[in-house]
Amino acid sequence: MAEEMRIVLRNMGKIDPLKIEDYINAGGYKSLEKARQMGQEALIEEVKKSGLRGRGGAGFNCGMKWSFSYKVQSEQKYVVCNADEGEPGTYKDRTIMENDPQSVLEGMAICGYAIGANKGYIYCRGEYPYVVDILNQAIAQAKEKGVLGDFDIEVRMGAGAYVCGEESALIESIEGNRGEPRFKPPFPPVIGLWQKPTIVNNVETFANIPIIVEKGADWYKSIGAEKYPGTKVVTLTGDVNKRTVFEVPTNTTIRQVIYDFGGGIKDGKKFKAVQIGGTSGGFIPESMLDTPIDFDSMTAIGAVLGSGAVFVMDEARDIVNVVARIAGFFEHESCGKCNPCREGTKRIHEMMEKLDAGQGSSGDLSLLERLGTVMSKACLCGLGQAAPAPVLTTLKNFNSEYQAKLN
Amino acid sequence: MADYKEIINQYKDLPGGIIEAYHALQREYSYIPEDSIAYGAQVFDLPLAKAYGVATFYSYLKVGERGKNVIRICESAPCHVAGAKEVVDALEKELGIKMGESTADGKFALEFCECVGQCQATPVITVNSKPYGDVTPEKIPGILAAYK
Ligand SMILES: Cc1cc2nc3c(=O)[nH]c(=O)nc-3n(C[C@H](O)[C@H](O)[C@H](O)COP(=O)(O)O)c2cc1C
Ligand code: SF4
Ligand code: FES
Numbered sequence: 001m002a003e004e005m006r007i008v009l010r011n012m013g014k015i016d017p018l019k020i021e022d023y024i025n026a027g028g029y030k031s032l033e034k035a036r037q038m039g040q041e042a043l044i045e046e047v048k049k050s051g052l053r054g055r056g057g058a059g060f061n062c063g064m065k066w067s068f069s070y071k072v073q074s075e076q077k078y079v080v081c082n083a084d085e086g087e088p089g090t091y092k093d094r095t096i097m098e099n100d101p102q103s104v105l106e107g108m109a110i111c112g113y114a115i116g117a118n119k120g121y122i123y124c125r126g127e128y129p130y131v132v133d134i135l136n137q138a139i140a141q142a143k144e145k146g147v148l149g150d151f152d153i154e155v156r157m158g159a160g161a162y163v164c165g166e167e168s169a170l171i172e173s174i175e176g177n178r179g180e181p182r183f184k185p186p187f188p189p190v191i192g193l194w195q196k197p198t199i200v201n202n203v204e205t206f207a208n209i210p211i212i213v214e215k216g217a218d219w220y221k222s223i224g225a226e227k228y229p230g231t232k233v234v235t236l237t238g239d240v241n242k243r244t245v246f247e248v249p250t251n252t253t254i255r256q257v258i259y260d261f262g263g264g265i266k267d268g269k270k271f272k273a274v275q276i277g278g279t280s281g282g283f284i285p286e287s288m289l290d291t292p293i294d295f296d297s298m299t300a301i302g303a304v305l306g307s308g309a310v311f312v313m314d315e316a317r318d319i320v321n322v323v324a325r326i327a328g329f330f331e332h333e334s335c336g337k338c339n340p341c342r343e344g345t346k347r348i349h350e351m352m353e354k355l356d357a358g359q360g361s362s363g364d365l366s367l368l369e370r371l372g373t374v375m376s377k378a379c380l381c382g383l384g385q386a387a388p389a390p391v392l393t394t395l396k397n398f399n400s401e402y403q404a405k406l407n
Numbered sequence: 408m409a410d411y412k413e414i415i416n417q418y419k420d421l422p423g424g425i426i427e428a429y430h431a432l433q434r435e436y437s438y439i440p441e442d443s444i445a446y447g448a449q450v451f452d453l454p455l456a457k458a459y460g461v462a463t464f465y466s467y468l469k470v471g472e473r474g475k476n477v478i479r480i481c482e483s484a485p486c487h488v489a490g491a492k493e494v495v496d497a498l499e500k501e502l503g504i505k506m507g508e509s510t511a512d513g514k515f516a517l518e519f520c521e522c523v524g525q526c527q528a529t530p531v532i533t534v535n536s537k538p539y540g541d542v543t544p545e546k547i548p549g550i551l552a553a554y555k
Binding site for chain 1: 487
């Protein structure tokens with residue numbers, strides 16, 4: 001039986017999230033003090049050495065990203081916390097912010113010191129006004145206690161656009177614009193918010209920072225998978241007995257997640273498929289369930305870890321119908337800036353609806369495959385690039401489901 | 408009801424603050440009054456097209472009137488398989504309107520949305536952003552009663 005390991009959620013249920021005294025009594029804000037004594041370069045080196053990789057989906061080495069901004073000379077830099085959490089099936093950032101908001105603020109302040117920024121923004125999705133309240137209370141308490149020093153944090157609210165989770169679209173949105181991704185390079189660590197060097201990290205990434213500073217890179221690196229060390233906060237949804245959130249070392253397998261933590265499939269039914277990483281993730285069949293959930297192992301089987309959402313489907317589920325719904329999501333969320341995605345998501349949705357209605361032909365399947373492959377290469381941002389993944393992975397791993405619905 | 412000019416003015420010194428101003432308008436009216444956009448453009452020194460462009464880009468923002476209590480039904484895949492369709496049917500029947508419409512008395516608006524991050528309790532609806540989980544058709548009248 002696999003066991004939970006709480007690093008990010010270490011204070012969950014143990015402290016009152018709205019009482020900064022509780023956080024401080026549990027050792028909070030000691031890491032920020034320690035970081036300031038270490039010096040910027042040693043601090044960045046320590047974070048780099050820990051092997052911490054971004055928990056927002058792209059898996060980039062966190063310390064390395066910070067070093068890019070650190071190296072740029074600029075009188076103004078920014079730290080941005082990505083709390084847009086729009087990937088369907090994901091509720092881990094909400095869980096972190098609701099249970100331990102100060103750990104996120106401390107992580108941001110440590111980043112601010114590392115790169116030389118005195119201003120931070122938390123971009124929190126518009127669907128979470130109750131989390132915005134918690135964050136604002138937490139910030140007010142931190143200011144009153146003076147723990148953040150000269151580092152200022154402001155919360156900005158998203159407004160229901162999934163694409164704003166993409167870091168350059170998020171930056172556009174903070175600037176008060178339509179949330180359309182920018183052409184890259186330049187990347188945000190060099191030219192970001194208001195054209196200034198900007199570090200965008202996920203909520204979970206920031207929540208990992210204080211404990212890494214406290215316990216050291218070597219300690220962190222020894223947990224979980226070698227190349228994607230640490231833990232991952234995972235959220236279970238769909239046809240499992242326990243739809244719940246938990247935190248596990250990254251070498252935990254998909255099977256352990258579903259059976260040990262999720263309690264297996266509901267109503268005594270059999271497993272059919274699991275989609276991991278949110279709605280843009282691949283569909284995974286039974287034969288691949290012994291894969292560890294870490295970033296690289298998932299990529300190796302043609303899937304992604306993504307946000308850590310785990311959506312389980314039982315034997316009775318109609319895969320073509322689910323993928324058709326997902327295709328509708330992408331058509332709706334495409335920002336429209338680039339052609340392959342604006343048109344492609346629409347056509348994929350059309351074809352999937354046709355297939356779902358039992359009116360598709362085998363010609364549609366090859367068209368879908370061709371369009372999907374083009375989009376994964378030609379789209380401007382990760383939304384359009386990943387949109388075909390559910391289609392392509394189900395065509396590959398669950399082809400019989402399509403065949404059964406052909407006209 | 409507060410004047411939309413007063414609401415927008417509160418954000419005029421906030422860099423990029425037009426989205427925050429739109430949120431504030433929606434907290435007051437439940438939607439963005441059409442006329443307020445021209446005023447927003449003026450305050451934030453933007454072309455009118457851009458102020459409109461921002462207001463219409465985001466699905467959480469609604470330009471023009473809608474019902475006071477906004478009911479949203481998540482139709483993302485996890486809620487979809489958990490029975491969002493039955494919840495939609497029950498809501499349409501209870502309120503006597505279709506998705507995307509508002510009730511004649513101006514009390515309710517009915518909309519689809521994507522995942523609201525409460526997927527431990529699918530299917531999910533929100534009323535004025537407050538989430539209700541594990542919703543069944545039977546639970547609908549009870550939930551709505553609190554807003555009537
Ligand atoms: C369409 C799209 C949506 C995204 N949504 C999120 C999100 O909700 N939260 C998040 O942290 N990262 C999201 N990302 C990834 C961000 O662009 C970025 O890589 C991340 O915030 C960096 O933080 P990290 O290095 O700590 O992971 C999204 C990317 C794309 C392409
Ligand atoms: S890929 Fe889609 S979401 Fe991304 S920029 Fe192009 S149209 Fe917008
Ligand atoms: S999928 Fe419906 S709330 Fe997340």
